[in-house]
Amino acid sequence: MAKENDVELVSVSKLYGTTRAVDSIDLRIRGGQYCCLLGPSGCGKSSTLRMIAGHEAVSDGDILIAHRRVNDDPPARRGTAMMFQSYALFPHLDTLDNVAFSLKMQGVPKAERRRRAMEMLDLVSMADYAARVPAQLSGGQQQRVALARALMTRPSVLLLDEPLSALDPFLRGRMRAELRRIQRELGIVFIHVTHSQEEAMALADLAVVMKDGRIVQAGPPREIFNRPATAFVAQFMGGHNVMTQGGRTVTLRSDAIRLSRGDADAHRRATVRDVEYQGPQVHVALATETGEDMAAILPERTYFADPFAPGDAVALHWAPEDLHHVAAEV
Incomplete structure (x- = not known):
C-alpha cells in the first residue's frame, strides 16, 4: 500500500x-x-x-x-x-x-x-x-x-x-x-x-x-x-452473547452454541422464547434459568432435524475455547 x-x-x-x-x-x-x-x-x-x-x-x-x-x-x-x-x-x-x-x-x-x-x-x-x-x-x-x-x-x-x-x-x-x-x-x-x-x-x-x-x-x-474488545463491541457487532462466567464477562458467538433436549454436560439450561427462520440458518431466542437472554444460531438442516418450539426446555453446550473474555463496560 x-x-x-x-x-x-x-x-x-x-x-x-x-x-x-x-x-x-x-x-x-x-x-x-x-x-x-x-x-x-x-x-x-x-x-x-x-x-x-x-x-x-x-x-x-x-x-x-x-x-x-x-x-x-x-x-x-x-x-x-x-x-x-x-x-x-x-x-x-x-x-x-x-x-x-x-x-x-x-x-x-x-x-x-x-x-x-x-x-x-x-x-x-x-x-x-x-x-x-x-x-x-x-x-x-x-x-x-x-x-x-x-x-x-x-x-x-x-x-x-x-x-x-x-x-x-x-x-x-x-x-x-x-x-x-x-x-x-x-x-x-x-x-x-x-x-x-x-x-x-x-x-x-x-x-x-x-x-x-x-x-x-x-x-x-x-x-x-x-475478538471484541468490550461487551459493547460484541453487542454492537451482533451474533454474540454477553454473559458472566466464573465471575468474568465473556462473549460467546451465537453460532457456537449447540442445543439439546437432555441435561447431560449442559453449560446452561434455558427455555426457548422464539424461533426465527432466516433461510440458511435459524435464530433461536433463549431465556436461561439464571435470567440471561441468549441466542443460538443453528444451520437450517440441523434445526429441522429436531426442531424446537417456544416453551421447550433445552440445554446449552459450547466448547470452552469459544468463550472470549472482554471488558465489562457497555
Missing part, C-alpha cells in the same frame, strides 16, 4: 459548544485501505468524516493526509472528495454533464471534461446512460453517477457518508460489491461511514467502532468480530 496516501488523525476532537462529539481520537489509515467508521447514532463517526473532508473545523488535534497537516486547508486543497448520503445531482443536467460539472467550474475545455467524465462513467458501468437526466435513473444508478462525479477530481481519499442507506437490500448488496471493486481498481483510500455492521464487514480492510465520540476498537473486521 502506498504510504504517501496515509490518513492520520492525532488526538482529534470536535466540540459543539460544550458537547464533545469527538473525543481525542487517534487513527491511522494506510494508503489503499478501505476504512469503515461504524457505531450507533451520535457516536461521532460523521463528525470525524466531515473534519477529514474540511467541512467541519477541528477543535483540537491534527489531521494529516499524505504526511501533510491539512487542518487549515479548504476541502479543495486536501486531495479528498466526498460523496454525500443525498446524491444532490443537478436535475436539469444529463448524466455526462453532472459528472463533468466540477471540471467545468475549473475551466477545463468541454471536450476534455466530457472525455474524462466518460472514463468515470465507464468505471461505474454507467456509460450507456450518459444522456439521461437524474429523473430517468433508478436510485442505484443515481448513486453510481454521484460516485463518478466525486471521483472526477482524482482524489487520493474518497469520503462516503452512509452512501448505501437509501437503497433497498438487493441494491445495497450489489453496490457494496461495486464500491469494493472500484476501490481496488483505483487503489485509493476510501473512508466510509455506516451504522451497518454487515456493510462494514463486507467492505472494510480496517473497521473502526466508535462510541460516545471515542474509538473503542479498530482492526480487520474478522478480528473485531471474533
Whole structure:
C-alpha cells in the first residue's frame, strides 16, 4: 500500500459548544485501505468524516493526509472528495454533464471534461446512460453517477457518508460489491461511514467502532468480530452473547452454541422464547434459568432435524475455547 496516501488523525476532537462529539481520537489509515467508521447514532463517526473532508473545523488535534497537516486547508486543497448520503445531482443536467460539472467550474475545455467524465462513467458501468437526466435513473444508478462525479477530481481519499442507506437490500448488496471493486481498481483510500455492521464487514480492510465520540476498537473486521474488545463491541457487532462466567464477562458467538433436549454436560439450561427462520440458518431466542437472554444460531438442516418450539426446555453446550473474555463496560 502506498504510504504517501496515509490518513492520520492525532488526538482529534470536535466540540459543539460544550458537547464533545469527538473525543481525542487517534487513527491511522494506510494508503489503499478501505476504512469503515461504524457505531450507533451520535457516536461521532460523521463528525470525524466531515473534519477529514474540511467541512467541519477541528477543535483540537491534527489531521494529516499524505504526511501533510491539512487542518487549515479548504476541502479543495486536501486531495479528498466526498460523496454525500443525498446524491444532490443537478436535475436539469444529463448524466455526462453532472459528472463533468466540477471540471467545468475549473475551466477545463468541454471536450476534455466530457472525455474524462466518460472514463468515470465507464468505471461505474454507467456509460450507456450518459444522456439521461437524474429523473430517468433508478436510485442505484443515481448513486453510481454521484460516485463518478466525486471521483472526477482524482482524489487520493474518497469520503462516503452512509452512501448505501437509501437503497433497498438487493441494491445495497450489489453496490457494496461495486464500491469494493472500484476501490481496488483505483487503489485509493476510501473512508466510509455506516451504522451497518454487515456493510462494514463486507467492505472494510480496517473497521473502526466508535462510541460516545471515542474509538473503542479498530482492526480487520474478522478480528473485531471474533475478538471484541468490550461487551459493547460484541453487542454492537451482533451474533454474540454477553454473559458472566466464573465471575468474568465473556462473549460467546451465537453460532457456537449447540442445543439439546437432555441435561447431560449442559453449560446452561434455558427455555426457548422464539424461533426465527432466516433461510440458511435459524435464530433461536433463549431465556436461561439464571435470567440471561441468549441466542443460538443453528444451520437450517440441523434445526429441522429436531426442531424446537417456544416453551421447550433445552440445554446449552459450547466448547470452552469459544468463550472470549472482554471488558465489562457497555
